[in-house]
Structures are given as C-alpha cells and as structure tokens.
Amino acid sequence: xxxxxxxxxxxxxxxxxxxxxxxxxxxxxxxxxLGSFGNxxxxxxPGRQARAAVEEAREAVAALxxxxxxxxxxxxxxxxxxxxxxxxxxxxGECSAVLTSAAEHPSILAHVAEHxxxxxxxxxIIDLDALERALKQRAAPVLIAVMFxxxxxxxxxxxxxxxxxxxxxxxxxxxxxxxAPGKIATDMHDLGVDSVSLSAHKFGGIKGAGVLALRGGxxxxxxxxxxxxxxRRRAGTENVxxxxxxxxxxxxxxxxxxxxxxxxxxxDELEAAVKSAAPQARIFGKDRxxxxxxxxxxxxxxSSETQVMRLDLAGVAVSAGSACSSGKIAPSHxxxxxxxxxxxxxxxxxVSLGWETTRADTSRFLExxxxxxxxxxxx
Amino acid sequence: xxxxxxxxATRVVVAMSGGVDSSVVAALLKSQxxxxxxxxxxxxxxxxxxxxxxxxxxxQDIYDARRVADMIGIPHYVVDYEAAFKTAVMDPFADGYxxxxxxxxxxxxxxxVKFRDLLKAAQDxxxxxxxxxxxxxxxxxxxxxxxxxxxxxxxxQSYFLFSTTRAQLDFLRFPxxxxxxxxxxxxxxxxxxxxAAKPDSQDICFVPDGDYARVIRALRPEAARxxxxxHVDGRVLGxxxxxxxxxxxxxxxxxxxxxxxxxxxxxxxxxxxxxxAGPKEALLRRAFSLRGVNWLGVGQGPAGDGIDVRVKLRxxxxxxxxxxxxxxxxxxxxxxxxxxxxxxxxxxxxxxxDGARVLGGGWITRDEAPAALPxxxxxxxxxxxxxxxxxVA
Numbered sequence: 001x002x003x004x005x006x007x008x009x010x011x012x013x014x015x016x017x018x019x020x021x022x023x024x025x026x027x028x029x030x031x032x033x034l035g036s037f038g039n040x041x042x043x044x045x046p047g048r049q050a051r052a053a054v055e056e057a058r059e060a061v062a063a064l065x066x067x068x069x070x071x072x073x074x075x076x077x078x079x080x081x082x083x084x085x086x087x088x089x090x091x092x093g094e095c096s097a098v099l100t101s102a103a104e105h106p107s108i109l110a111h112v113a114e115h116x117x118x119x120x121x122x123x124x125i126i127d128l129d130a131l132e133r134a135l136k137q138r139a140a141p142v143l144i145a146v147m148f149x150x151x152x153x154x155x156x157x158x159x160x161x162x163x164x165x166x167x168x169x170x171x172x173x174x175x176x177x178x179x180a181p182g183k184i185a186t187d188m189h190d191l192g193v194d195s196v197s198l199s200a201h202k203f204g205g206i207k208g209a210g211v212l213a214l215r216g217g218x219x220x221x222x223x224x225x226x227x228x229x230x231x232r233r234r235a236g237t238e239n240v241x242x243x244x245x246x247x248x249x250x251x252x253x254x255x256x257x258x259x260x261x262x263x264x265x266x267x268d269e270l271e272a273a274v275k276s277a278a279p280q281a282r283i284f285g286k287d288r289x290x291x292x293x294x295x296x297x298x299x300x301x302x303s304s305e306t307q308v309m310r311l312d313l314a315g316v317a318v319s320a321g322s323a324c325s326s327g328k329i330a331p332s333h334x335x336x337x338x339x340x341x342x343x344x345x346x347x348x349x350x351v352s353l354g355w356e357t358t359r360a361d362t363s364r365f366l367e368x369x370x371x372x373x374x375x376x377x378x379x
Numbered sequence: 380x381x382x383x384x385x386x387x388a389t390r391v392v393v394a395m396s397g398g399v400d401s402s403v404v405a406a407l408l409k410s411q412x413x414x415x416x417x418x419x420x421x422x423x424x425x426x427x428x429x430x431x432x433x434x435x436x437x438x439q440d441i442y443d444a445r446r447v448a449d450m451i452g453i454p455h456y457v458v459d460y461e462a463a464f465k466t467a468v469m470d471p472f473a474d475g476y477x478x479x480x481x482x483x484x485x486x487x488x489x490x491x492v493k494f495r496d497l498l499k500a501a502q503d504x505x506x507x508x509x510x511x512x513x514x515x516x517x518x519x520x521x522x523x524x525x526x527x528x529x530x531x532x533x534x535x536q537s538y539f540l541f542s543t544t545r546a547q548l549d550f551l552r553f554p555x556x557x558x559x560x561x562x563x564x565x566x567x568x569x570x571x572x573x574x575a576a577k578p579d580s581q582d583i584c585f586v587p588d589g590d591y592a593r594v595i596r597a598l599r600p601e602a603a604r605x606x607x608x609x610h611v612d613g614r615v616l617g618x619x620x621x622x623x624x625x626x627x628x629x630x631x632x633x634x635x636x637x638x639x640x641x642x643x644x645x646x647x648x649x650x651x652x653x654x655x656a657g658p659k660e661a662l663l664r665r666a667f668s669l670r671g672v673n674w675l676g677v678g679q680g681p682a683g684d685g686i687d688v689r690v691k692l693r694x695x696x697x698x699x700x701x702x703x704x705x706x707x708x709x710x711x712x713x714x715x716x717x718x719x720x721x722x723x724x725x726x727x728x729x730x731x732x733d734g735a736r737v738l739g740g741g742w743i744t745r746d747e748a749p750a751a752l753p754x755x756x757x758x759x760x761x762x763x764x765x766x767x768x769x770x771v772a
Contacts, residue, residue, distance in 0.1 A: 302503075305456070305458055305459070305500075306500065306503045306504070309454075309456050309504055310503070310504060310505070312454060312456075313416065313454060313504060313505075329459060330459070
C-alpha cells in the first residue's frame with residue numbers, strides 16, 4: 001500500500017470520518033487530469049479526452065457499488081447528492097413526505113420535517129416498528145432515507161429491513177452511504193435501495209466530488225438546471241479532476257477494505273485501553289454491528305471542546321459533535337437522539353481510524369487522553 | 380510577564396475578540412516566543428441579535444479572530460458560551476433595566492463568562508496565563524498582583540474590571556496596559572494584521588444596532604409596561620411606554636414640554652412603572668450604597684470606619700473624592716462623596732481608586748430616596764448632567 005505521500009504527519013490523524021488523506025494514486029490521477037483541461041461537453045479532441053476521463057471514473061464508481069454506470073450522477077459531494085436524492089426522487093415519484101431517522105446526517109435531516117423523523121434506540125438504530133406505523137399512516141407514496149453507517153458512532157442501520165418495509169408500502173428508499181466505501185462492502189444491488197449517495201473525500205479522493213447512483217427504472221427530477229450534463233440530471237460543467245480522483249479512489253477502495261481488519265484491531269485495542277484506564281468512559285454502539293474504524297467515546301465531566309482542544313494542542317486530531325461554521329461545537333444530535341443525557345453528550349468525542357493509522361498514532365491518543373482523564377478525576 | 384520558565388515552555392491563552400487590541404496581543408506574544416493559543420467566545424447568536432435569522436450564528440468578529448490566528452500561525456478555537464452568556468449577562472441586563480437600573484453588561488461579562496469560564500478553559504488547556512486586550516495594568520506589589528489604570532488615561536478600561544478577583548488577577552495578563560491606541564494600531568500594521576484599522580466597537584456587543592429596548596423586550600416580553608411621568612413636586616407630566624426606556628440623569632426623550640426649567644429623570648420607580656422627573660438640582664446625591672463589592676485593596680473590604688479614596692461613577696466619569704465605609708463584612712459599602720454629584724445611576728459601577736490603583740468597587744443601588752439637598756449645594760446645578768447609557772469595554 002502506498003502511504004503518506006500527501007499528508008502532514010505532524011498530527012496523529014484520527015478523524016477519518018471527517019475526511020481522509022488523499023491516496024497517492026488519486027493525487028497522481030488528479031494531477032494528470034489537470035493537464036487534460038478540455039470541457040467534457042466540447043466536440044473537439046481536448047473535450048473528448050476530458051469526457052473519456054469522466055466516463056472512466058463513472059465506470060469505476062459504478063463497479064465499486066455494483067450500480068449501472070449510466071445511472072451514476074456526479075455531484076459536488078455527499079450533501080448535494082443527498083439533496084438531489086431527497087428533492088429529485090420525491091418530486092419525480094410524487095412523494096408526499098420524506099421519512100428518516102433522527103440520527104441521520106444534517107444534509108438529510110434539513111429536508112425532513114421534525115414529525116417525520118423516526119425515533120432511534122439507545123444504539124442509534126432506527127425503530128422499524130415506528131417506521132412501519134408512519135408508513136401505514138400515509139396514503140400517498142413517501143420517500144424513506146436510511147443511512148448505511150452512522151458518521152458519529154459507526155453503527156450500521158438495518159437497511160435490508162427498511163427496504164422490505166419500503167417495498168411493502170410502495171415507498172421509495174434512499175441510502176446515504178457516504179461513510180461506507182473503503183470501510184465496508186457496499187453493493188447497491190444487494191442493498192436493494194433506489195438510490196445511494198457517496199462522497200469522494202471520505203475514501204481517499206479529493207473534496208468537491210460526490211455521486212448519486214440510481215437503481216434501474218428510478219428517475220429523478222433535476223435540481224440544478226442549465227446544460228444537459230449528466231444525462232440532464234445535473235447541469236453544470238463537470239469537476240473533471242475531482243471526478244477522475246473519485247474514480248481512482250473507487251478503484252482503490254477494495255484494497256482499503258482488505259486493510260480493514262488491521263484498523264479494527266487498532267480500534268479495539270484503543271477501546272480496551274480506554275475502558276481499563278478510565279472506567280467512567282462510555283463507548284457508544286460498542287455491542288452493535290458498526291464500522292471497524294469508528295469509536296464514539298464519552299468522558300463524563302470533561303467537555304468535548306476541552307478534549308478536542310487538548311488533543312489538538314498535543315498533536316492528535318479527533319472531532320466532536322458537529323462543528324458550525326464558527327467552529328463552535330454543538331452536542332451531537334445523534335447522541336441526543338439515542339437518549340444520551342445532554343451533559344454526557346457534551347463530553348463525547350469521535351475517534352476514527354484509517355489506512356495510514358499506526359499503533360504510534362493510537363498510543364499518542366491514549367497518552368494524552370488518559371492523562372486528561374486522570375487529571376480531571378483528581379481535581 | 381513574570382513567569383519562572385522559558386517563553387517557549389509558557390503557554391498563554393489569548394482571549395481573541397476579533398478586534399485590533401486582542402489581535403495585537405496574540406501577535407505580540409507569539410513574536411515574543413510564547414506558546415500562544417487563541418480562544419474566541421461565541422456569546423450569542425449573531426443572526427438573532429441583528430434580527431437576520433438566516434445569517435450565521437457567528438459574527439464577523441469571530442472570522443476576523445480566526446484569520447488573525449491563521450496569519451500569525453497559532454492554534455485558535457471558538458468556545459461556545461451562549462448559554463452562560465445569556466444567564467450571566469443578557470438576562471441580568473434585561474432585569475436591571477426592568478428594575479429601574481442602568482446596567483453595565485461588560486463588567487458582568489468580564490466577571491463571569493470571561494474571567495470565570497474562559498479562564499477555566501485556559502487552565503484546562505494547561506495554560507500559565509490568560510491574556511486579554513484590555514487597557515489596564517497589572518503590577519506586582521508586596522501583596523501580589525495589583526490592578527492599575529492604563530498608562531493612557533483616554534483608553535483606561537479599569538472601570539470595567541473592578542470585579543476581577545485576586546485569584547483571577549494572578550492568572551491574567553494585560554500586555555496593552557502600558558500602550559496607547561496609536562501604538563497598538565502601529566503594532567497591528569507592523570504585524571500585518573488585517574484588523575489594524577478596524578474601528579473600535581461602540582455598542583454593547585449583543586445590541587449591535589443600539590436598540591437595547593428591543594433586546595430587552597425580546598428577552599422579557601412583559602417589560603413594556605406603560606406608566607406615568609411625574610414631577611418631583613407631584614404633578615403628572617405625561618405617560619411613557621416602559622421604564623426600560625429611561626436612565627437616571629437622562630434629559631432627552633421625556634416628551635414633556637411647557638416646563639420653565641429643563642427636566643431630567645431623577646428616579647425610576649419600576650414597581651409603580653413611574654418615572655420621576657425634576658430639575659437638575661434634584662439629581663444631586665452625596666451618599667449612596669454599593670452591593671456586590673469586590674475588594675483588591677488591603678483586607679476583605681473597605682474599612683468599616685472609612686477610607687478616603689477617589690471614586691468613578693460611570694465609565695466616562697472623572698474620579699472624585701469620597702469616603703468609602705465597608706459594611707456587611709465587605710459585601711456592601713457606603714459611599715459619601717466630598718461634593719454632591721449629578722446622576723448617581725443605580726446599576727452602574729462605582730469603582731474605587733487609590734491614585735492609579737484599583738482598590739475595588741461595587742454596584743450602585745437604588746435603595747434610598749435622595750436626601751433633601753442643603754440649600755448651599757444647589758449652586759452646582761449649572762454643570763451638565765452626564766448620563767450613563769452606552770458604555771462598553
């Protein structure tokens with residue numbers, strides 16, 4: 001595995017769910033794409049060259065998630081892909097509402113009315129009975145949005161069961177799978193959902209490229225209007241370097257997956273050390289199926305802000321809750337939806353590992369974090 | 380700055396507001412080699428404060444602080460004190476006006492959110508000190524750190540820091556206390572800070588448009604209770620829309636005409652929703668009480684048998700001679716002025732000085748009716764009556 005070409009190693013980087021290092025293969029492909037600057041919509045040679053690069057990337061992403069290539073739509077990222085799914089699918093399918101769980105990403109929740117957010121259990125898993133009750137109440141078709149894996153806890157959602165409910169009640173179903181590639185196998189055909197959203201920079205690509213993939217036979221109404229790009233589903237000149245980078249990352253994601261057990265081992269070691277040295281700490285979703293790289297840990301009595309700042313000043317990068325553009329940290333809506341006490345939610349951080357993480361990185365985290373835990377225990 | 384270790388091993392957290400003063404402090408400390416960390420407090424929803432709910436919760440100042448930190452190359456974090464700021468500053472601000480007082484929210488903020496919560500955050504980050512951009516001086520004395528007026532009298536902000544405790548003062552540093560504003564701006568230019576020419580803030584931060592009555596109504600919808608404006612001689616002069624619109628010493632905006640002498644607000648009676656107006660002489664006060672006294676001088680408070688000092692009754696007031704008597708074990712105090720003063724305004728701070736040194740201070744209470752004035756004191760009425768409306772630090 002090629003390592004570390006583009007990343008600064010000043011920090012022990014344990015925030016892969018926020019964004020990942022750019023894979024060397026991606027950096028090379030993106031750099032090459034900067035040279036083929038043509039507009040993919042142009043008829044001439046440079047245009048055709050750029051178009052070919054985009055189509056190659058489309059095929060690579062389609063292969064990654066087992067989706068039909070002609071139904072892979074490039075967007076500016078996961079947020080736009082989710083917006084296009086929720087607005088575009090709902091409009092084309094004449095859906096009366098969007099139902100989702102309260103633990104979804106803000107780019108989903110922003111489209112869903114408060115009373116259409118289905119409760120989750122203490123592990124953050126959508127209450128399927130409540131979902132079914134909500135489906136029964138609707139005469140007109142609805143759209144369901146269920147994420148593959150939670151970005152804060154890593155907990156997997158029962159997508160197959162939600163798909164079964166969707167089929168029974170004639171609903172459409174979208175799956176935000178932004179956290180999946182490179183961490184867990186993602187097969188759109190097996191999942192059976194109507195659409196899937198992805199983001200390049202969560203698995204080694206660069207920021208500014210994402211995908212909405214549609215199942216055969218499902219249509220959307222375009223949101224961004226203008227030119228006829230992306231088969232009239234998303235107007236605007238393609239972000240060729242970003243798309244090419246996403247294609248390269250997609251080709252590499254299988255190998256990232258192969259390294260997953262090493263990452264999971266490191267994560268489990270870290271959690272064991274946390275639990276033995278700081279028994280007051282709590283690890284969320286630990287006993288449920290979840291991503292092998294993610295650990296969401298609360299340390300009652302020490303605010304998330306303090307933990308993140310102390311770790312950062314000591315050269316360890318983790319995150320907490322969701323940061324506003326001001327940079328202030330709000331308590332995690334995911335933990336609050338799970339019924340975690342707001343005080344405890346304000347003391348939680350997310351540690352997420354990846355392919356470049358070493359035992360030196362997790363040891364550095366433990367050294368700083370356990371010292372902090374001990375300091376506040378004493379005072 | 381009085382640390383017993385090398386600068387590189389000394390972590391100083393700078394309270395960065397996004398203005399030129401605290402930005403220069405951060406750049407200065409960084410240039411001196413300190414392990415400098417910037418913290419900016421998110422205090423209120425900027426979008427809501429400016430009645431533009433679609434805008435971001437963060438104002439331009441937070442962005443400016445971040446850009447300065449980026450530019451000088453220090454870690455910088457935004458810490459969320461919205462809840463604490465509402466409880467400790469905005470609610471008491473509204474309640475103060477409702478109770479007929481004219482509060483000084485900047486003092487409350489320094490006392491609570493800044494020097495209690497932010498200082499704690501700095502300690503949690505392993506800092507050796509918290510530095511701010513205030514224009515005051517912290518001088519080492521035999522009894523420990525002492526708080527003194529700034530070298531530049533036009534810039535002095537000691538009035539807003541009277542409630543700083545000894546323990547807080549030990550941990551605080553004020554690198555601009557010996558400078559004037561021109562020197563600060565020159566340093567800002569020298570360090571290449573984009574905020575070097577940024578105008579000073581003029582209003583209370585959470586009332587950016589100056590309409591503080593709107594903010595109070597938003598916090599306390601019941602505050603707009605109309606009532607009567609009466610003359611000190613008992614005559615009803617007119618009506619008003621709520622006591623929150625008035626401050627003791629105010630002349631304009633009473634909306635009553637036909638009087639021979641100009642009229643001033645001499646008293647606010649919130650229980651009866653009554654504004655009492657009268658001629659200038661009626662404003663003169665010689666003695667009043669303080670609550671919430673903080674003491675940085677010798678002992679736990681001003682001596683019970685009195686101490687001769689100078690006191691400052693508004694942020695723009697020139698200190699005047701007075702005797703301060705400690706009461707209730709230092710919690711309260713009684714102030715007797717050498718000469719009567721117009722507009723001793725309940726809710727404002729009375730800060731006690733020994734020369735340039737801040738001995739402490741307290742909040743002016745409205746617990747007594749003005750004493751009858753001796754005839755020989757009425758000559759002072761020709762002086763302008765200052766008001767204590769907007770004062771920020």
